[in-house]
Amino acid sequence: MTNASHEVAKGPHHVSGAAPSALSAHAIVKRFPGVLANDSVDFDVLPGEVHTLLGENGAGKSTLAAMLCGLYQPDSGYISRNGERIALSSPRAGLQHGIAMVHQHFRLVERFTVAENVILGSRDLSYRLNSSELENRVAAVADSYGLPIEPGATVGELSVGQRQRVEIVKALYQGAEILLLDEPTAVLVPAEVEKLFENVHAMTQAGKSIVFISHKLGEVVEISDRVTVLRNGRVTGHVSGRGTTDTKELARLMVGRDIELTTQRASHATGHEILQIRDLSLTVSGVNVLSDISFNVHAGEMVGIAGVAGNGQRELADTIAGLMSPTSGSIAISGSMTTDRGPIHARELGLAYVPEDRLGMGLVPSMSILDNLLLTRDRRIVVDRSTVRPEATRLIEQFEIKANGPDHLARKLSGGNAQKVLLARELSGGRTATKLLVVCSPTRGLDVGAIETVRALLDDARSAGQAILLISEDLDEVMSLSDRILVLYRGSVVHETPGVSAQLSTVGAAMAGLKSEGKS
């Protein structure tokens, strides 16, 4: 905190001698109630460079980025731009200094055209808007960076990758010199990731600086000129050099210990069919959400459903769980039909369901862990907590849930711990022992440590002979865990492959709706 001002020009790290940092953070400290989110963090990015902030969820990288773009103000420490100390009181102030953030959740109005979205909030516009002139202006900016967009298209009809490009064009239109990309690949299919990386190159070629925020080691190594690793709000290491970076070392810096992310797939003898789906179709208000889906899941087998969000995954899970009735086709668990019988019937046959929306559908946020557990345990009229309390205590211990005991409220749990509670409840079985587990995006939003635990739990459940249907948008997860992979695209199974021999490119192409040719 005693940085003399002449030091500023050099930046905290000696990377390329005299070139002043485009943007740097000096000894930033940021506290939230009960959390030290950033503890004396130094960071800088040079013109034309990709500098990655790597860390688990909750490591403080988003907090740092939020301060770099003016969303939050540091408690102490300061930020400088081209060697000059600046104060960023708001995102607008950040923009005035040429700093823009592309958020993980896009800030786009779906009903508006691309051009309208790009110009929204710009102050240099005249009162009257001429849409064709605006579209030309937006197209000109996009073209100058080689970013192909269609200014007249409605954003609601664009793919996720295209929307992200709109966000980037918007930032560039507003004069951004430094772009902060918050987990930009989280929502993209592999082909779109490649496209994004091309765009990033085009921008750095034009002298823009990119702050890339990620927790995915593989892509970080591919894209970054430098990497700064954060853990628990502190910088745990700087690594430089593209492609030469050691992922194991980065993972260690990130987590603080050695981890094994690729679960070893033990080969099991799979048992009899637990889940049988035949010609399942679902039409919701005239739209075919699922069409003619047939597959089985055996005891001791994990079947992964890969696909980009919104291709029918959620409906498939809800239909199996008995929450939706299929338009045609049948579902059977252990040979008994569950079609149109409702969720309780399915559960009585041994179904356990971990929905994507943990605190919305999975747990009741305002109830304690104990009461959430009771939901599947006890259906008598008078609630008797004393019988379930010992089990709750045991599960909290067994699943390493960070909570103050069974009475801890679900909404006060972190994402990872909420997921563990949900898994604990579903895996341990209610009134019927669990035979079939349907899990949706089980590790979304969790940090690396929790991901490791959750995946291990799923693996154990499989080894114990449970049939598991894993529905996830995280392709790496599906590929590393599943015995068999089905790709869902627009409600149909377009590709099926055994897990061991699955090719990332083939599965990725199927997810994007391409048969196998390399069209982008």
Place this chain on the structure above:
Amino acid sequence: MNGNIWVLASADSVAIATTLVLAALGALFTERAGVLNLGIEGILLTAAISSFLAADSSGSIWLGLIVGSLVGALLAGIHAVLSVVLRANQIVAGLALVIFGTGLANFLGKPAEGKTVATIIKPLSFGPLSDIPLVGPIVFRQDPITYASIVIAILASLYLFRSRPGLELRATGDDPATVDAQGLSVASIRIRYTLFGGLLVGLGGSWLMLAQSAAWHQAATTNGIGWIALALVVFAGWRPMRLIFGAILFGFTLQLPFTLQAEQITFIPSALMQMLPYLATLIALIGLSRPSTRNKLGAPKALGIPFVRDER
């Protein structure tokens, strides 16, 4: 069949439509910002009696219109504070406003019940144009506020779809988080348009009083026009130009029972006819309550949802 009665009826439809257009435009601006104000009926009623009292005591119709409009904005201000600042449930706040407005109008209007205004807003005359058969009475024999309401609707359409603040307004109703990320204040935009909406509703109520009714009757002055205005916004798909035609259609239906009576057509019970606009309102509100229908109709996506900035 007396043709003259039907011409008069059509002219009347245009006139009744004035209140509808103004009140519905008020609701439209409010809803485009993402605020659902169900209190339109209460605002109309209070604005009507306020304009009556102001016009009656000052002798100036124009002062009556101004006071009525300002009272409309004031009542909408209550809704803005409740739903934007305090983030209350907008349906509850709106219904409370109806009850409050009705009670307030009842209280203010007690001494005035049944009284008439000394002078009313008179239709303009365009000389020979106004005497053209059929077209004359319908198009060229309306009062200035009726013409103004059509101009306001056209301007509103240009403002919404062809101006920078209009773009920001639509964005606020659809996706306030995006507007917030641009450094614009969602709360300030919502409050401003809720107040402006109230102003238009107030103008509509005042006109209803000073040009249409002329006499104050608590129970009969607005007659549910506020609710119909809300339905009209839905049927018009939140577009001001469509609103004009919808208003004329509703206006025609509203006066139809009287015309049919004058024509001595009795095979349709007049009570049934009187019910029609309210039935349409009921259908519109049912449509509004279903998310999928809302989307199809073009409702602002964040309509009725208080905006809370997502902290981390």
